[in-house]
Every structure is written in C-alpha cells, then in structure tokens.
Amino acid sequence: xxxxxxxxxxxxxxxxxxxxxxxxxxxxxxxxxxxxxxxxxxxxxxxxxxxxxxxxxxxxxxxxxxxxxxxxxxxxxxxxxxxxxxxxxxxxxxxxxxxxxxxxxxxxxxxxxxxxxxxxxxxxxxxxxxxxxxxxxxxxxxxxxxxxxxxxxxxxxxxxxxxxxxxxxxxxxxxxxxxxxxxxxxxxxxxxxxxxxxxxxxxxxxxxxxxxxxxxxxxxxxxxxxxxxxxxxxxxxxxxxxxxxxxxxxx
Amino acid sequence: xxxxxxxxxxxxxxxxxxxxxxxxxxxxxxxxxxxxxxxxxxxxxxxxxxxxxxxxxxxxxxxxxxxxxxxxxxxxxxxxxxxxxxxxxxxxxxxxxxxxxxxxxxxxxxxxxxxxxxxxxxxxxxxxxxxxxxxxxxxxxxxxxxxxxxxxxxxxxxxxxxxxxxxxxxxxxxxxxxxxxxxxxxxxxxxxxxxxxxxxxxxxxxxxxxxxxxxxxxxxxxxxxxxxxxxxxxxxxxxxxxxxxxxxxxxxxxxxxxxxxxxxxxxxxxxxxxxxxxxxxxxxxxxxxxxxxxxxxxxxxxxx
Ligand SMILES: Nc1ncnc2c1ncn2[C@@H]1O[C@H](COP(=O)(O)OP(=O)(O)OP(=O)(O)O)[C@@H](O)[C@H]1O
Ligand SMILES: [Mg+2]
Numbered sequence: 001x002x003x004x005x006x007x008x009x010x011x012x013x014x015x016x017x018x019x020x021x022x023x024x025x026x027x028x029x030x031x032x033x034x035x036x037x038x039x040x041x042x043x044x045x046x047x048x049x050x051x052x053x054x055x056x057x058x059x060x061x062x063x064x065x066x067x068x069x070x071x072x073x074x075x076x077x078x079x080x081x082x083x084x085x086x087x088x089x090x091x092x093x094x095x096x097x098x099x100x101x102x103x104x105x106x107x108x109x110x111x112x113x114x115x116x117x118x119x120x121x122x123x124x125x126x127x128x129x130x131x132x133x134x135x136x137x138x139x140x141x142x143x144x145x146x147x148x149x150x151x152x153x154x155x156x157x158x159x160x161x162x163x164x165x166x167x168x169x170x171x172x173x174x175x176x177x178x179x180x181x182x183x184x185x186x187x188x189x190x191x192x193x194x195x196x197x198x199x200x201x202x203x204x205x206x207x208x209x210x211x212x213x214x215x216x217x218x219x220x221x222x223x224x225x226x227x228x229x230x231x232x233x234x235x236x237x238x239x240x241x242x243x244x245x246x247x248x249x250x251x
Numbered sequence: 252x253x254x255x256x257x258x259x260x261x262x263x264x265x266x267x268x269x270x271x272x273x274x275x276x277x278x279x280x281x282x283x284x285x286x287x288x289x290x291x292x293x294x295x296x297x298x299x300x301x302x303x304x305x306x307x308x309x310x311x312x313x314x315x316x317x318x319x320x321x322x323x324x325x326x327x328x329x330x331x332x333x334x335x336x337x338x339x340x341x342x343x344x345x346x347x348x349x350x351x352x353x354x355x356x357x358x359x360x361x362x363x364x365x366x367x368x369x370x371x372x373x374x375x376x377x378x379x380x381x382x383x384x385x386x387x388x389x390x391x392x393x394x395x396x397x398x399x400x401x402x403x404x405x406x407x408x409x410x411x412x413x414x415x416x417x418x419x420x421x422x423x424x425x426x427x428x429x430x431x432x433x434x435x436x437x438x439x440x441x442x443x444x445x446x447x448x449x450x451x452x453x454x455x456x457x458x459x460x461x462x463x464x465x466x467x468x469x470x471x472x473x474x475x476x477x478x479x480x481x482x483x484x485x486x487x488x489x490x491x492x493x494x495x496x497x498x499x500x501x502x503x504x505x506x507x508x509x510x511x512x513x514x515x516x517x518x519x520x521x522x523x524x525x526x527x528x529x530x531x532x533x534x535x536x537x538x539x540x541x542x543x544x545x546x547x548x549x550x551x552x553x554x555x
Contacts, residue, residue, distance in 0.1 A: 006354025014342050085338035089397065092302055092332055093355035094324040251305045 004099040007090065011107030014077055022073070022111060027118035030065045034058065034123060037183060048185070048216050055130060056214075058123045059137070060182035063209045065119045066141055067202060070112030070148035071155070071173050074104045078156025079165050082249075091250065097243035101153070101236070108149030109142070116141060130213045136221055137212025143228045144205040148173075150232070150239050157242050157249060176202045186218050201231050253316040255280045255405045255436035256301065261310035263296050263460075270296040272460040274310070278453075280404070283431050284438045285447040285468075287543060288457035294440045295335050297457075298409050302332045314405055328356060331403035333394050335410050335440075339382040345369070345393055346378040349400055356401035368396045371426045373419060388415045395423070399430075406430065408439040412446065424450060448472070448539040456546055463550045468539070475537035475545060480507040480515055482522075483531035490525035493518065503530075 015022040038054035048056060081087035090100065124130070151173075159165040180202035186194050197203045198219075208224035211217035217224070243249070256278040263271040271293045278284050286294050299305035300312055303323050312319045317326035340348060346365065353361040369375045372392045377385060382393060391414055398406065408427070412420045428450065431437045441447055447454065447468075454471055456464040464471065482505050489498070489505070496518070497508040507518055515534070522529065 002357045002359055003355050006351055009354070010343075010351050013347075017342055081340075084341070085334075085336050086340045088304065088334055088336075088338055089340070089352060090355065091304055092327065092330075092334075093352070094327040094357070095355060096324065246306060250303065251299070 003093065003095045004103050007095060007099065007103035008106050011077060011103055012110060015073055015107070015111050022069070023115055023118060026065055026069055026115045027122060030061050030119040031122055034061055048214055051214060054127055057183065058120070058127065058130065059210045059213045060206050061123070062116045062120045063141070063144060063206050064177050064182050066112040066116035066145050067148045067177055067205065068173065069115040070108040070145040071152040071169070073108040073111040074149050074152035075156040075159075075165055075168070077104065077107075078153065079159055079162060082156070082160075083162070087249070097240060101240055101243055104153050105146060105149040108152055109145040112145035112148065113141060116145075132213070134212045134215075137209055139225070140205055140209040140212060140228070143232060144209065147201070147205070147228065147232045147235065150235050154235070154239050154242065157247060160248070176200055180206045181218070182206055201228070204228050252280065254278060254313070255282065255315060256438070257313040257316070258297075259311050261297070261300065261312055262308045263293075263300065263305065264308045269460045271300075274462060276455060276462065276465070278436060278438060280436050281431070281434055282436055282453055283451045284436070285451035285454045286438060286440045286457065287444065287447060287454060289547065292457040293460040294457055295409055298332060298407050298440070301407065302330060303327060328401065329404050331398035331401065331406045333398045333408040333411050337387060337390050337394070337414075339390050339393065341381070341383045344379050344381050345374055345385070345396075348382060348393065349396055352397045353400045358401055361400060364402065365400065368399050372396050373422065388419065391415055392419070392423070403435070405436045406438070408437070410440055410442070412441060412443065444539045444543055456543065458547060458550055464546050471542050472537060472539055475541050477537060477541070478509045479535040480509045480518060481505070481533040481535060482507070482529055484522070485528035485530060490521055490527065492521045492525075
C-alpha cells in the first residue's frame with residue numbers, strides 16, 4: 001500500500017504545487033460563464049418551474065468543472081511524464097498496475113472535486129446557497145470525477161504528443177460536456193437531439209447531479225446511476241487492461 | 252547459488268531489426284560486470300528488459316531468481332537501475348524525489364540511508380534544491396541516488412559517468428566499489444574503457460545484438476600479445492628496412508607493433524645504423540581498448 005499512497009501523494013503534489021493554474025484558474029473561468037450566462041438569460045429562460053435560470057445553471061457548471069479537471073489531471077500528468085521521460089521512475093518501481101490506476105484516478109478525482117467545490121463555493125457566495133443538497137449530488141460528483149479520471153488516464157496512455165491529447169480534449173471532452181445539458185434541459189430540445197443527448201454519457205452525470213439539488217431531472221436518477229456505474233466499470237476495465245499489457249508504456 | 256542475473260535465449264526485435272539476438276548471460280552475486288559495445292549494440296535494450304521497461308520478443312530474464320515478467324514485483328525490488336537518459340521530475344527537490352522513490356518501493360522512514368547516499372554522492376548541499384536547477388552532472392548523480400534508495404542487491408548503471416566531472420567520477424567509483432565490496436552485484440556500461448578495465452572483473456562485449464566476447468578482464472587483456480613501441484624520431488622518413496614493419500605514424504611519432512622484446516632490439520638497431528636519433532620512447536602494454544577494437548573488427552558485420 002505504501003507504493004500506492006506515495007504515487008497518490010506525488011500526483012497530488014504535482015497539481016497542488018501549481019494550484020494557481022490547476023485550481024484557481026478553472027474556478028475563475030467557470031465563474032465567468034456563470035456571470036455572462038446568468039446576465040443574458042436570467043429573465044428569459046425558466047427551465048424548471050420556480051427555479052431561476054442562474055440557480056439551474058450552477059450545478060451544471062460545477063459538474064462541468066469537476067469533469068474537465070478530472071480529465072485534465074490524469075491526462076496531462078501522464079503525457080508530461082511520458083514526454084519528459086520521468087515516467088521511468090514509476091515503471092522501474094514494483095508498483096502493480098492496480099496501484100498505478102488507483103493513484104492516478106484518485107488524484108484526478110481530488111483535483112476535479114476541489115475545483116468543483118471551489119466553483120460551488122464562489123457561486124453560493126454570489127447567488128446564495130441552493131435550497132438543499134442531497135447525497136445524490138455527492139454520488140454523481142464522485143462517479144463523474146472517477147469516470148473522467150479514467151478517461152484521462154487512457155488518453156494519456158494512448159497519446160504520444162501534446163497535440164494528440166489536445167485533440168482528445170477539443171473533439172471529445174469539450175463537445176460532450178457542452179452538449180450534455182449544462183446550459184439547458186434536454187427536454188427543451190427537438191426529439192432527434194434528445195435522443196442523441198441520451199447517447200452522451202456526460203448527460204447522465206449532469207442530470208443526476210442536478211437531481212441532487214432540485215429533486216427534478218430529465219430522467220430517473222436511478223437510471224443515470226446504473227448507466228454511469230456500468231460505464232465506469234467498463235472503461236476502468238479497459239484502462240486496467242492497457243496498464244497491464246504495458247501498451248505504449250513498456251515497449 | 253542463485254545467479255544475480257540469469258538471461259536465457261533472450262531476443263528483442265524492432266520490426267526487422269534484431270536489437271538483441273539469442274543472448275545467454277549469467278552474472279553471479281558479487282560480480283563487478285562490464286557490458287561493453289559500440290552505439291546501438293543493444294546494451295540499453297538488455298538493461299531495459301531486466302528492468303521491465305521493455306518486453307522481450309523471446310527468451311527469459313531473471314533477477315535474483317525472479318522472472319522479470321511473471322514475478323516483476325519481486326524482481327524489481329531487487330534491482331536498481333540508473334537509466335542512460337538524463338530524466339528528472341521538475342516538480343520536486345532532490346530530497347523529496349528520494350523520499351518519493353523510497354515510497355514507490357514500499358519503504359517509509361528512509362531518512363538515514365537517504366542522508367548517506369546524498370553525502371556519498373556529494374549532493375548533501377543540494378538536498379533542498381529543485382531538480383530543474385541542477386547541472387547535468389548533478390542530475391546524473393540524483394539518478395544514481397534514486398536507483399539506490401531501496402538498497403538493491405543488483406545495481407545496473409547505464410553510462411553513469413557520462414557528463415560527470417573527474418573529481419566526482421573518482422568518488423562515484425569509490426562509492427560503487429564500496430557497494431560492490433558489501434556484496435552488491437554491479438553491472439555497468441560505459442564507453443570509457445579504461446574505467447571498465449580498472450573496475451570490472453568480467454566483461455561481455457556486444458555487437459549488433461550478439462555477445463561476441465564473454466570472459467574475465469584478465470583473460471581478455473592477456474589475449475592480446477602485441478605491445479606497441481612508440482618512438483618519436485628525429486626524422487619523418489623511415490629507413491627502407493623498416494617500411495615493411497606493421498607501423499603507423501603521426502608526424503614523427505611512430506607506433507610499431509611488437510610481438511616480443513627481441514623485436515624491439517631489431518627496430519632499434521636498424522634505426523641506429525641509419526643514423527636516426529630517438530627523441531622519445533615508450534612501450535605500451537595492451538589494454539582493453541586494443542582488445543575491444545580487435546574483437547569488434549574481427550567479428551563480421553551483419554552477423555545477426
Ligand atoms: N524503441 C525502439 N524502437 C526501435 N528501435 C529501437 C528502439 N530502441 C532501441 N532500438 C534500436 O535497437 C538497437 C539497440 O539500441 P540500444 O539503445 O540498446 O543500444 P546501446 O548499446 O545502448 O547503444 P548506446 O551505446 O548508443 O547507448 C539500436 O539499433 C536502436 O536503434
Ligand atoms: Mg545505451
């Protein structure tokens with residue numbers, strides 16, 4: 001276990017030592033979204049009855065921050081270590097692939113949740129705390145950060161260069177988060193788009209997370225939970241298999 | 252006795268290239284072993300397979316009796332590797348890095364040993380410096396320190412003295428010799444053959460992925476009987492009687508290949524009768540470099 005704890009500690013230190021870029025900057029950019037969208041749309045849109053648009057928006061923005069930062073952490077850490085070559089220190093050590101997996105994903109979750117909590121805290125300070133927060137919110141935050149931590153790990157393993165990783169980020173993560181219903185309810189979309197949204201795994205995360213605040217959602221949180229738990233299990237299995245086989249890490 | 256390193260029929264292909272070709276090599280505990288060969292011979296590939304960084308195409312490798320693939324945790328615990336590439340983690344200081352590296356090997360509270368390594372490698376005053384701020388030679392020393400945190404019984408150093416200054420090279424070798432005397436098996440690669448000759452008791456020479464020589468240092472160096480007689484002469488032209496002699500020259504400095512002492516006498520007498528004066532004279536013993544050049548030239552290229 002010492003090996004796992006050490007790698008987790010090292011991964012935490014890696015982003016903590018530059019927390020200005022890794023925590024503060026993303027909190028700030030989420031806050032900008034919040035200010036702009038709430039200013040433009042507050043008086044025109046009401047998604048859920050009796051819920052102001054800004055209040056509707058906050059959970060989505062929190063979750064988006066959690067997802068993007070969990071992905072950023074494991075993927076950028078791995079690609080940096082690969083390119084600078086210092087991944088060798090981990091590869092030479094008697095760490096099991098499970099320990100490596102858990103440490104990278106654990107650190108990603110903590111970074112994602114730290115940024116999410118930052119966004120939540122600032123938003124609550126500006127717009128007042130939400131009426132209530134249930135365990136569902138925490139559950140989906142955990143699931144979402146874990147899922148994106150694992151996807152980031154895979155992206156970091158598979159990519160050889162920074163621009164390949166950037167392509168992952170720009171053509172997969174970004175569109176999926178933006179089209180997952182952060183800024184709107186998918187019920188307001190035409191049927192075709194509603195159907196496509198249901199294929200987007202991030203939709204279930206945002207929807208389930210929002211349920212934790214309002215007790216209202218586009219689909220049942222139980223379905224979201226099952227879909228997400230299954231996705232997490234499948235993608236973790238893939239990541240573990242990649243680590244075990246040494247794909248792109250051990251020639 | 253379980254060998255420190257046991258390699259059987261090991262091979263590694265990169266596409267059509269055989270980086271390693273049917274290598275058999277057994278190194279016993281306590282040996283100080285040199286792995287020599289020209290650039291691209293396969294030294295680093297061999298080390299990478301032992302370290303688990305590279306997967307062999309066929310064959311097996313064991314460290315202290317543990318298979319590097321199926322028993323990788325046990326094998327890696329017993330192995331310390333100093334990689335050839337100068338890599339470092341720019342987020343940490345020297346000491347932080349060594350504490351972290353200890354943790355990867357499951358060791359907590361390693362401070363006393365870390366202090367000793369820092370002292371031995373002359374890094375004590377850099378303990379709290381970020382790795383980014385170290386010179387190349389210092390980074391190399393940190394790599395060596397990292398390989399030693401878990402006191403591995405087998406230590407492999409891939410060109411440890413590249414870019415390290417003379418003073419430190421001396422103290423580095425003293426430290427490694429000290430570890431060897433304490434029972435650690437040491438394997439090193441280097442392109443400074445005089446270093447290998449002074450330190451190691453057994454040698455394997457690799458060429459194009461194959462072992463072309465494997466013997467004790469004594470036997471290898473003795474295998475060459477040719478001495479070199481180096482003479483600086485008062486003229487740039489040799490007398491006719493000596494032009495057929497195996498010799499090469501650089502200005503008025505001539506190197507004669509000599510098989511036995513009697514031949515020295517004949518060279519000198521020819522020079523005397525031709526009225527050529529000798530300004531400087533030196534008799535050179537054969538060394539590892541001669542052996543190396545000899546072996547590398549005598550093995551046909553493309554043998555693999
Ligand atoms: N990842 C790789 N992909 C393709 N070929 C490789 C790879 N790594 C090594 N090789 C090739 O394998 C051969 C052996 O390389 P290796 O690094 O083991 O040589 P070396 O003996 O360590 O040389 P040097 O003294 O220059 O360090 C070389 O021809 C090299 O080009
Ligand atoms: Mg090499």
